[in-house]
Amino acid sequence: MAERYDIVIVGAGPAGLAAAEAALARNARVAWLDAQATAGGQVWRKDVQHGWPQRAERVISKVLSHANLTWMPQTQVIAAEQNELLLQNERQALRIAYGALILATGARELLLPFPGWTLPGVTGAGGLQALAKQGWPLAGRRVVIAGSGPLLLAAAATAKRHGAQVLGIYEQADQTAVHAFARKLWRWPGKAIQAAMLRAQLAGIPYYYGSIVTRALGEHTLEYIEVDGPHGMQRIACDQLAIGYGLVPNVELAHMLGCAMTQEGAHPSVQVDASQRTSVANVYAAGELCGIGGRDCAWVEGRVAGITATGGTVGAALLQQQRHARKFATALGAHFKLDPYIHDLAQPDTLICRCEDVPLQALKDYDDARSAKLATRCGMGACQGRVCGTALAELGLFPRSGQRPPLFPARLATLGEFASSSDTEGSFS
Amino acid sequence: MKQVRIDIDGQTLDVPAGISVAAAMARLRPSVRRSVSGQMRAPFCGMGICFECRVRIDGVAQQRACMTPVRDGMQVVTDG
Numbered sequence: 001m002a003e004r005y006d007i008v009i010v011g012a013g014p015a016g017l018a019a020a021e022a023a024l025a026r027n028a029r030v031a032w033l034d035a036q037a038t039a040g041g042q043v044w045r046k047d048v049q050h051g052w053p054q055r056a057e058r059v060i061s062k063v064l065s066h067a068n069l070t071w072m073p074q075t076q077v078i079a080a081e082q083n084e085l086l087l088q089n090e091r092q093a094l095r096i097a098y099g100a101l102i103l104a105t106g107a108r109e110l111l112l113p114f115p116g117w118t119l120p121g122v123t124g125a126g127g128l129q130a131l132a133k134q135g136w137p138l139a140g141r142r143v144v145i146a147g148s149g150p151l152l153l154a155a156a157a158t159a160k161r162h163g164a165q166v167l168g169i170y171e172q173a174d175q176t177a178v179h180a181f182a183r184k185l186w187r188w189p190g191k192a193i194q195a196a197m198l199r200a201q202l203a204g205i206p207y208y209y210g211s212i213v214t215r216a217l218g219e220h221t222l223e224y225i226e227v228d229g230p231h232g233m234q235r236i237a238c239d240q241l242a243i244g245y246g247l248v249p250n251v252e253l254a255h256m257l258g259c260a261m262t263q264e265g266a267h268p269s270v271q272v273d274a275s276q277r278t279s280v281a282n283v284y285a286a287g288e289l290c291g292i293g294g295r296d297c298a299w300v301e302g303r304v305a306g307i308t309a310t311g312g313t314v315g316a317a318l319l320q321q322q323r324h325a326r327k328f329a330t331a332l333g334a335h336f337k338l339d340p341y342i343h344d345l346a347q348p349d350t351l352i353c354r355c356e357d358v359p360l361q362a363l364k365d366y367d368d369a370r371s372a373k374l375a376t377r378c379g380m381g382a383c384q385g386r387v388c389g390t391a392l393a394e395l396g397l398f399p400r401s402g403q404r405p406p407l408f409p410a411r412l413a414t415l416g417e418f419a420s421s422s423d424t425e426g427s428f429s
Numbered sequence: 430m431k432q433v434r435i436d437i438d439g440q441t442l443d444v445p446a447g448i449s450v451a452a453a454m455a456r457l458r459p460s461v462r463r464s465v466s467g468q469m470r471a472p473f474c475g476m477g478i479c480f481e482c483r484v485r486i487d488g489v490a491q492q493r494a495c496m497t498p499v500r501d502g503m504q505v506v507t508d509g
Contacts, residue, residue, distance in 0.1 A: 035477050037498050042476060048447045074496070090489070090497075108478045120460040120471030127475030131495060135448025136455050136472075220469055221459040354473070354481060357466040382480035382491065387473075409480075409491055 002084050002095035005031040005070070007309055010077060010085075010253060011104030013041020014295050015287025015302035017059055019102045022306025024066045031096055032063070033072035033087065039064065041106055042126060043295045047133040050161070077253050079405035079418050083282065086405075086418050093414035100282045100309040103254050103270065104302060107247035107288035109151075110267075112391050113352050113360070114345035115215045117243075121222025125155040125244035132162045139163030144225060144236060146170040146213045147244040149336045150195070155242050157201040167238055169202075170211040170227055172245070173336050178209060181335035188328050190296045214345055216241055228341075245338060248390050249289040255403040257283055264291055264333070266393040268400075274319060276305035284309045292332060297325035343395045353388040355381020369398045382409050433501040444499055451475075451482050451494035454505070461494060462508055 007023045009016045012034035020032050032039075038046045044056035052060060064071055072089065079086040084097045109124040116122065123131060125147050132138050143164040145156045148171060156166050171178060185192040211229035216222055224237045249269040251261060260279035261268035269291040276284045286305040287298030300322045304314050314322075346352065348361035356377040366372035369379060369389060378392075379385030384407075389400045406415065431446040437454060444453045451472045454461050460469035461482050472482040472495045482494040485506040494505070 036496055048445065090492075108476065109474060111474065111479070118464070118468060118470065120469055123472065124474050124476075127473060130475035131449070131451060131455075131472055134495070134498075135445060135452035136475075137452065221471075354464070354470070354479065357464050357468070382483060383478060386478045 002097040004097040006099045008098035009102045012039040013106045015298035016104035018299045018302030019306035020063045022303045026310040028310045031070045033075040035076045048135045076408045078410045088414045093417045102305045103285040105250040109244040110246045110248045119222045122241045125242040128242035129155045129158040141239040143240040144238045148172045149246040153198040166205045168206040175209040177335045247292045275308040293329035300325045353378040435503040437505045450497045
């Protein structure tokens with residue numbers, strides 16, 4: 001028998017946290033789950049040395065200690081049926097039922113293939129931040145931060161705080177675009193303060209515009225990178241390259257539930273109305289999966305979802321904040337547009353699918369992700385195409401194919417719990 | 430900081446409590462697994478998406494080292 005909750009919230013970043021706080025304030029019984037061991041999501045990830053950011057800690061502690069909350073860490077949604085979710089944690093599979101479901105699954109980094117990107121020592125930019133906050137040793141390591149977007153500044157600040165020698169930040173966007181973005185920041189005072197604080201923390205770290213990492217080289221691990229910039233090609237010796245090209249909404253669960261999507265460039269995001277309702281009854285979505293808008297936007301949308309999903313009415317002031325926060329997403333996308341050169345960095349022998357080691361040249365004869373997958377195993381590995389599928393969509397090779405359960409690699413015992421066999425046939429890859 | 434003792438491929442390691450298995454492994458060596466074609470791989474996305482850091486933990490296969498905090502007495506087995 002599935003345990004029933006008024007509200008189930010998937011994701012414990014700012015959107016999920018705000019939703020939980022709002023729903024609990026309205027006396028709902030709430031189940032709150034996240035794949036990670038601690039609440040906070042990516043942006044408020046708990047640092048083993050430095051804890052949570054102050055603002056996050058206060059709310060997280062309040063929510064976690066609430067009598068009506070069931071916190072389910074290290075738990076992932078494997079499949080969904082009518083108002084029920086099949087979950088898996090480290091030890092067991094379990095089913096829970098919901099009155100309303102709030103999706104706050106956030107975003108992941110856009111990780112794009114280039115020669116050498118599989119070498120140990122190369123990580124995502126947010127990826128290095130996440131690793132460092134959980135104790136990954138960076139003291140004295142020579143780190144290069146590269147890719148695109150404001151996240152690079154945060155990644156550099158985290159690396160520096162953990163003792164890394166940050167050699168530089170290499171942003172692909174040109175100076176004009178980055179400055180135009182910075183000039184607009186005053187419209188979002190929270191962002192402007194964040195940026196100013198980061199600037200102070202990053203004193204002494206050089207920031208280069210219009211610079212693209214074209215190759216990573218090393219025998220067994222990273223030894224140096226090549227960067228193409230305004231002054232030509234240069235080679236930089238380093239121990240760690242943290243490279244990310246912005247964020248992509250995590251829409252897999254929403255997709256499986258049948259929520260309507262909006263296509264933003266190459267990547268889908270979940271369509272919602274002003275109440276954060278998706279196209280599916282009793283399913284709400286808030287934060288990055290509705291389009292990349294940042295922490296403050298996620299927070300406001302989470303609050304709205306928490307209120308509306310429990311039958312409340314959202315006040316005019318909150319609705320105004322919600323609209324304003326969303327505009328930041330548009331500015332972000334416009335100013336950090338990727339240079340098409342980045343799409344052409346992968347060479348014929350560069351691996352695209354890191355799980356199954358499928359090189360670019362093996363994919364050239366296929367028109368869609370499904371045929372390529374069947375013939376080459378591209379996207380068939382443990383990550384289920386989250387990395388290569390997203391990269392191929394960004395590169396304009398083929399869009400991602402549909403989402404079927406299980407959403408994450410599941411144990412046989414978990415799959416045994418999953419009754420509806422018709423949609424799952426042949427999909428337990 | 431409180432320490433915990435874990436075992437990685439038969440090697441005993443004392444590490445700070447609360448860090449991830451991935452962070453513990455990084456103290457020993459730069460990579461955590463071999464890819465299907467034999468390349469050495471290490472944690473990449475840091476947030477449970479890419480599965481590059483998968484290892485066997487206390488007998489359970491396909492655990493993501495980046496998402497699992499160390500526990501005293503934990504046994505980690507890699508394929509590399």
